[in-house]
Amino acid sequence: AQKITQTQPGMFVQEKEAVTLDCTYDTSDPSYGLFWYKQPSSGEMIFLIYQGSYDQQNATEGRYSLNFQKARKSANLVISASQLGDSAMYFCAMRANFGNEKLTFGTGTRLTIIP
Amino acid sequence: EPEVTQTPSHQVTQMGQEVILRCVPISNHLYFYWYRQILGQKVEFLVSFYNNEISEKSEIFDDQFSVERPDGSNFTLKIRSTKLEDSAMYFCASGAGREASEAFFGQGTRLTVV
Numbered sequence: 028a029q030k031i032t033q034t035q036p037g038m039f040v041q042e043k044e045a046v047t048l049d050c051t052y053d054t055s056d057p058s059y060g061l062f063w064y065k066q067p068s069s070g071e072m073i074f075l076i077y078q079g080s081y082d083q084q085n086a087t088e089g090r091y092s093l094n095f096q097k098a099r100k101s102a103n104l105v106i107s108a109s110q111l112g113d114s115a116m117y118f119c120a121m122r123a124n125f126g127n128e129k130l131t132f133g134t135g136t137r138l139t140i141i142p
Numbered sequence: 143e144p145e146v147t148q149t150p151s152h153q154v155t156q157m158g159q160e161v162i163l164r165c166v167p168i169s170n171h172l173y174f175y176w177y178r179q180i181l182g183q184k185v186e187f188l189v190s191f192y193n194n195e196i197s198e199k200s201e202i203f204d205d206q207f208s209v210e211r212p213d214g215s216n217f218t219l220k221i222r223s224t225k226l227e228d229s230a231m232y233f234c235a236s237g238a239g240r241e242a243s244e245a246f247f248g249q250g251t252r253l254t255v256v
Contacts, residue, residue, distance in 0.1 A: 062245060064247070070231055070249070070252065072185070072247035073247075074247070077244060118184070118185060120185075128190060128192075128197070129175065129187040130175075130177075130185075131187070132184045132185040133184065134184045135184060
C-alpha cells in the first residue's frame, strides 16, 4: 500500500519569495512515480511536475522543482519567485509503476501568496 | 496541447436519480480513471479502466457505480441511485502507460445531490 503525507495544511508566503511544500511517502514498491498537482479555487487539477524513482536528477519545470530525497522518502515541491497566481491547493501524489496504476494523493497544502 | 474534457461541469440531481458523467480522454491514452473529491478533502481513487475492462476499483466503487467506454472515445461514470453523500467533484484522468511521466486530469464535474 502507498501513503502520502503532507504535514502543512496551510502556508502563507510573501510574493517573490521561494516556498517549499513538504511531501513524504511510504511504499514498498521498487519503482514508482511522484507527482505534484495544483488546484486553484476553480477546482481543476493542474499537473505540475513528475519525478521517477530511478531518476538521477531532481525534476524541474520552469519555476517548479522537486527536491527528491529517496533515502528519506521525501519529494518536496519548491516554487521559486512566488506569484499571486500561485495561491491554490497543492497535492502530492504517487503511483506504483507496475500492478495498479492509480494515483494516491496526500491531503494537500493550501498556499496563500501575500502581496 | 491535448486535454481531458469532462461534461457537464456542474450537475444538480435529486437523491435517488441516476446520473452519467462524461469524459473524453486524450486520444492516444490507454489508461482511464475516475477520482472523487468531497469538498475540502483529498482526491480519492474510484476506478481504473484498461483494455475495455476495469483493472482496479476502490471500496468506494460499489454496485451503484459503473463505467463504460461506449464508442472508443467517451468514458462514462454512471451512478445509478444517487445519495446525498455522492455530492463531490468527480475527476476523469487518462494516462499513456504505467510509467508515463504525466497523468492528466479533466476539469472535473461538480455533482450536487439534493
